[in-house]
Amino acid sequence: MNVTVIKPGLLSSLQDAGRPGHAALGVGRAGAMDLPAWQLANALVGNTNGEAAIECTLAGPSLRFEQAAVIALTGAPIAASVGQRPLPMWTTCHLPAGGVLHLGRMASGCRSYLAVRGGFDIPALLGSRSSDLHARIGFAQGRALRAGDVLPVGPAAPVPGSSTGKEACPLDWSLDPQPWFDFAGRPLALLRGSHWSRLDEASQQWLFGGRFVLSRDSNRTAARLDGHTLQLREPLELISEAALPGTLQLPPSGQPIALLAEAPVTGGYPRIGQIAAVDLPRLAQCRPGDTVCFRETNLDEALARLAARRRRLARLRGVIAERLGQARWKRT
Structure with missing residues (x-):
């Protein structure tokens, strides 16, 4: 399965958890800027192996999915539609074969994440598929996506009921973005x-x-x-x-x-x-x-907050995985 970039958006790139552990070689981590949003996008499509997703900046791309696909959008609020049908964020969505996903501008925030079931299956470098735009490492020598790019998607079993729909549709539930996106602008x-x-x-x-x-x-x-x-x-x-x-x-x-x-x-x-x-x-x-x-x-508080967030994410990913096995879709 392939995804073709029709319009690249303002600055869209492939990102995963990055490539930590190579500082001695002069190679930085890179990876998703908002790691929890990236993790939850992957969880919503059933990816469990740190698959690469598209990080969109301020305005997203337009993409054609050559075969039916299961996607999810998280992070900054962004307008999304397939044809005339708007798609919600923070949930799992089915796209039909040949569907064109249009991502617009972000109402607030700076970065949104688009995950597809199976992940974008480009070659890994030093254990990561992330594009390091500064160091020119990753997909197409570490550049942002361009019109005409063709992105392969890895194989994955379908989510129950997702392969039969001929129109774009979401699940009948979604996550609350409030714990994962700061609408208040706290220090x-x-x-x-x-x-x-x-x-x-x-x-x-x-x-x-x-x-x-x-x-x-x-x-x-x-x-x-x-x-x-x-x-x-x-x-x-x-x-x-x-x-x-x-x-x-x-x-x-x-x-x-x-x-x-x-x-x-x-x-x-x-x-x-x-x-x-x-x-x-x-x-x-x-x-x-x-x-x-x-x-x-201080260090103790910072570490405690980080550990607590990791526990919340682990619990939430478990709940998502369970509910994906009992998927119910909003058909029109």
């Missing part, structure tokens, strides 16, 4: 970095009490935060040290940079903070112009 949890004490007092206070704005220059490598200029007590010269997603750096401009999924493995700017991993998906869903603010946390 992100931030640990003090190794150079936090080098900030002057006013900058320390602003970091945990002020507001920044996500710059238009942000991408999958880093979120640039405009607004109040932070300053060090005195100039600081550093050699490059290890960096990872969530590291908050302070370049000479005084405007912080938060490293994201395609973070380089080393960096030479002062590291004034580390965003808690559990909150990185929320930063990934910020769009240019959105307000970003931080609250102070």
Whole structure:
């Protein structure tokens, strides 16, 4: 089975959990920016082996499915339709052979995820099918999708009842997106970095009490935060040290940079903070112009919140798998 890209959207790429563990080779993790949304999209179509999905940015692609398929959409709210029929998010949907899925703009947030049962079956590199757009690693030398791309889909047994429908239709239930998409814009949890004490007092206070704005220059490598200029007590010269997603750096401009999924493995700017991993998906869903603010946390709290989210995801994936075995479709 193949999926053909008719229109690529603003920035669409194939992503899975990434390729951690290769920093010694100079290779970053990459992977989905919003990992829980990617995991739940896969769960909703019955994928269990970390299959690649399409990460859409701000506006999604149009895709033709050559054979009948089962898909799911999660993440930022995005308009979706097949022909004249709108499709809901956060549920499982059947698409007929030859169906064209149109994904529009996102009402809020920045990234949506499209999973297909069987996963997009492109060759893996260093254990991952993710496209690293910065390092040019992955599908078609790590570039975004283009019109005319043909994406193979891996084999998978059909969801009960899905192969008989000749029209697009969803299941009769869906997930509540509220726990998995931040509609309220709460502060992100931030640990003090190794150079936090080098900030002057006013900058320390602003970091945990002020507001920044996500710059238009942000991408999958880093979120640039405009607004109040932070300053060090005195100039600081550093050699490059290890960096990872969530590291908050302070370049000479005084405007912080938060490293994201395609973070380089080393960096030479002062590291004034580390965003808690559990909150990185929320930063990934910020769009240019959105307000970003931080609250102070510690390692124990950050780890406890991350562990609790993993437990919730594991339970939810189990419930989804059980309900997929008893699928009931909304036929017209």
